[in-house]
Structure formats: C-alpha cells, structure tokens
Amino acid sequence: MKVAILTGGSKGLGKEILNLLEQEQWTVFDISRTGQPAHHLTYDLSDVEHIDDLWKTLSGQIAQIEIDEIVLITLERAGSLPRMRLTGMLVGMRETCPHLENVEVTYVEGDGKMGDTFEAMRRHLRTSKAKRMIVGAINDPSALGALRAFQEAGRTSA
Numbered sequence: 001m002k003v004a005i006l007t008g009g010s011k012g013l014g015k016e017i018l019n020l021l022e023q024e025q026w027t028v029f030d031i032s033r034t035g036q037p038a039h040h041l042t043y044d045l046s047d048v049e050h051i052d053d054l055w056k057t058l059s060g061q062i063a064q065i066e067i068d069e070i071v072l073i074t075l076e077r078a079g080s081l082p083r084m085r086l087t088g089m090l091v092g093m094r095e096t097c098p099h100l101e102n103v104e105v106t107y108v109e110g111d112g113k114m115g116d117t118f119e120a121m122r123r124h125l126r127t128s129k130a131k132r133m134i135v136g137a138i139n140d141p142s143a144l145g146a147l148r149a150f151q152e153a154g155r156t157s158a
Helices: 012-023 048-062 080-096 114-127 140-152
Strands: 003-007 027-032 039-042 069-074 104-109 133-137
Touching (some): 003 012, 012 027, 012 140, 027 048, 048 080, 069 080, 069 114, 069 140, 080 133, 114 140, 133 140
Parallel strands (some): 027 039, 069 104, 069 133
C-alpha cells in the first residue's frame, strides 16, 4: 500500500498533488478545512489545541504500515528554520507512529526546486534498498520533484 499524508489538498497546488497521487493508486490522507477525497480528514491546522486528536485518528489508520526509510527533502541555503521544520516533522512522525523510531532517516538536498529535487531523489532511489518510504518535503515543488522521481523509477506501484 502506498500512503501519502497531504495538507491543503482541497484546492490549488495541493489538489493537483492529491490528484497525481490518486492517479498513481496512492492512498492519500488529506488534512484540510474542506475536501472530499476518500481519506479526507477535516481539520483546521491552526487549531493547535486539538491537534493531538487529529494525530491519534491519523496514526490509528497508518500505524500498521511497514516503513523501511524516511527521506526528508532539505533546503540548506534557507538556513536553520526550514531544517527545524523538518526536524519537527520527523519528531511528529515518530511520536505519532512509534514503530518509526528505528527507521533509517536520509536527508536529500533539493534546494526547494522541483527539478533539483527530482535529480537528487532519482540519484537516491538508484542506491536505496528501501521498498517502503515516507518522504517529507520542505515545500510543494520539492514534493512534486520527489513524486516525479518515484514515477520515473517505477516505484509507485504497490
């Protein structure tokens, strides 16, 4: 099973990413204020008081998925704040899904650009032995570049 967690998939670029993933037979959990995908979780991410409830719901649905590697797409030239965002993403993943605690983490520099991320992920996929990955991207172009690399490598089928 291929699973993606997406925020803002109800409109704009987020909706386009959601559509691409669903076309590739991914199970997409979309977290947004509006939307209708099969696994939509209606939630306002600015409501931090109840975010634990969201993660409990989400983790209950994905906790049984076996993961071999976590790949985080970085934007080093932007400094420490984006890196802290990725660190927070990793901490949240592991807190929500404790079985990820010992999963290998790889940082791939994508420079915040679709093309650079595509090339970097393509290189990584050539050498990685992982079959099931979670990818966290610093921005939408990086997420799209990573998705394109998976598509080209033929690694989007279950």
